[in-house]
Amino acid sequence: MTARCPATAIARQIxxxxxxxxxxxxxxxxxxxxxxxxxQWQEIQHASARRIQIYKEHIEQTRDGLVSLYGEAVLLDVGNWSAIKQSYMGQIDLRLDDELSETWYNSVFNSLFSHDKICNENMFVQTTRQGRVSGETPMQIRLYRPAGDLKGTLRQIMGDYRFEIPFANPEGDLERIEYQLRQSLPEWVCKDPDLSIELYSSRLYRNKGAYIIGRVFTAEEQWPLLFPLLNIEGQGVRFDAAITDEAEASIIFSFTRSYFMVRVAYPSEFISFLQKILPRKHLWELYTSIGFYKQGKTEFYRSLMRHLDETDDRFMMAPGIRGMVMTVFTLPGYNTVFKVIKDRFSPSKTVDRAMVIDRYRLVKYVDRVGRLADTQEFSDLRFPLAKFDPECLEELLDVAPSTIEVQGDEVLVRHCWTERRMTPLNIYLDNATSEQQMRDALDDYGWAIKQLAAANIFPGDMLLKNFGVTRHGRVVFYDYDEITYLTEVNFRVIPPPRYPEDEWAAEPWYSVAPNDVFPEEFPVFLFTDIRHRKIFSQLHGDLFRAGYWQGLQEAIREGKVIDVFPYKRRKDPEYTYTA
Incomplete structure (x- = not known):
């Protein structure tokens, strides 16, 4: 460290x-x-996008402030940063969000050094906070013990989680959620004298819904417990469901959804609570799901490095048809793909590198409605050369030499996106073992397109290979180089031919502008398999009409925000159980 470096003051400024x-x-x-x-449904979408934007803005303000106060000579001397880090560690020692503050420090450091000075001496490659805060602060939870009176407990929960606006039909809601709990849990559970319900004190908000989350448990077993709430405009709030299925709870926290808004005083403690409810979710997924996407990125990187250190896994090319814009590689034992922009695109593509980057970044800010895979963008990742399958490395160096570089015993990936690995829809359909499985996948493919469109997203290239199937069987779009807002597309009907010869001409007899789309062409363009085309036409033939798309555009321009529920909605049953 140079004598002129005010390490404590710099750490304080960060x-x-x-x-x-x-x-x-x-x-x-x-x-x-x-x-x-x-x-305020539109305001919710704007707030969600704004909350993502502010991280980068505040990092830039912090960096520029440091440069103004201390000068580049001090800040760009990497030898000063060990002392800055030590001072910073002391200053965050008693914070309740200390893991987030470590990631913040890393972001400031990288904004100065462009990711080329990464080491644990100068930054928090590994966290220093593990195990230092567990149990120091009481959980922000509410504990209920039904003692045989489940309905009374649910009534108490409803009172504890009331709003400034009334419940639309509290007695009807009580009947519904009690019935659903009794139907979804083993019969003995509701009679168990040790039955407990543990709920997080703050509600989670996303899009048009609010959620009460927690768990129901006995001395031996536990289940997640989620209560989705809706504001039925003009009527009041409704308890819409009681969810105890782990798979369904996992989908609500899916990587294909926008981030929740939830008041959290102690992030790591809340994440620990979520891990009890969703044990199959990674730490990085849970941080990301509540809006701490940079912390999610940090935890992902640490998890990835541990996986490489602890396994013999090697990077290989991802299965599926090779992309015309992106090249994709993966780790067989790690449920993630790495997407790199090629140096040269297929001649049929009209986008350039800057446009592709903009479109991938766009996905972060839009309502993904459960149909767009979230991504993390990385720069200057370094991996051991020995961790690459030779054929994979050869292909990467061939198609993206400006991004992939071998430096000694390391491979430098200058820029990439990570994304959840899924089974490409075309491969899933080829391997379908029954007509029903094929039909279900094609049906969900249609709903994916429709729900994206209703959220003002047009995928552009809707080929089957650009959609994936998750472990829960949901169809998700993941190829973003042609994505655009639906309202920017001009959907047209193909005009009738002027002469019989027009139908046989090599060129169309009508003009085609860059944003023109002709839905009549979708059946042949999307489906080479006649069986798939026939089934899809039966299920979603309205997608082949320009009027369908134009109607959605009109609704969006009128400010309508659609309902897309991340859980199965149950119809109100006849309540026939005996209490």
Missing amino acids: LNGFDAYRKEFRQITNLGRYRFEQA
């Missing part, structure tokens, strides 16, 4: 920047309840 970011993050998040109560 932490001041973090505090400014956290303050704005909380301000946006804490209005979640108000927006829900006021049915």
Whole structure:
């Protein structure tokens, strides 16, 4: 360290920047309840996008402030940063969001050094916070013990989680959720004298829904417990369901959804609570799901490095048809793909590198409605050369030499996106073992297109190979180089031919502008397999009509926000059980 480096002051300035970011993050998040109560659906979408944007803005402000106060000579001397880190560690020692502050420090460091000075001496490649805070702060939970009176407990929960607006039909909701709990849990559970219900004190908000989350448990077993809430405009709040299925709870926290807004004083403790409910979710997935996407990125990187250190896994090319814009590789034992922009695109593609980057970044800010895979963008990742299958490395160096570089015993990946690995839809259909499995996948493919369109997203290239199937059987779009807003597309009907010869001409007899789309062409364009085309036409033939798309565009321009539920909605049953 040079004598002129004021390490303590620099660390304090970095932490001041973090505090400014956290303050704005909380301000946006804490209005979640108000927006829900006021049915401000468009404002919710704007707030979600804004909350993502502020991280980069505050990092830039912090970096520029440091440069202004201390000068580049001090800040770009990497030898100073060991002392800065040590001082910073002391200053965050008693914080309740210390793991987030470590990631913030890393982001500031990387904004100065462009990811080329990464080492644990100067930054938090490995966290220093593990095990230091467990049990120090009481959980923000509410504990209920039904003692045989399940309905009475549910009534108490409803009172504890009331809003400024009334419940639309509280007695009907009580009947519904009690019935659903008794139907979904083993019969003995509701009679168990040791039955307990544990709920997080703050509600989670996303899109048009609010969620109460927790678990129901006995001395021997536990189940997740989620209560989705809806604001039925003009009527009041409704308890829409009681969910105890782990798979369904996992889908609600899916990587294909927008991030929740939830008031969390102690992030790591809340994440520990979520891990009890969703044990199959990775740490990085849970942080990301509540809006701490940079912390999610940090935890993903640490998890990936541990996997490489602890296994013999080697990178290989991802299965499926090779992309015309992206090249994709993966680790067989790690449920992630790495997507790299090729140096040269197929001649049929009209996009350039900058456009592809913009479109992949766009996905972060839109409502993904459960049909777009979230991504993480990385720069300057370094992996051991020995961790690459030779054929994989050869292909990467061939198609993306400006991005993939071998440096000694390391492979430098200058830029990539990570994304959840899924089974490409075309491969899934080819391997379908029954007509029903094929039909279900094609049906969900159609719903994926429709729900994206209703959220003002047009996938562009809707070929089967650009959609994947998740472990829960949901169809998700994951290839974003042609994605655009639906309202920017001009859907047209193909005009009738002027002469009989027009139908046989090599060129169309009508003009085609860059944003023109002709849905009549979809059947032949999307389906080479006649069986698939026939089934899809039966299920979603309306997608082949320009009028369908034009109607959606009109609804979007009128400000309508669609309902896309991340859980199965149950019809109100006849309540025939005996209490």
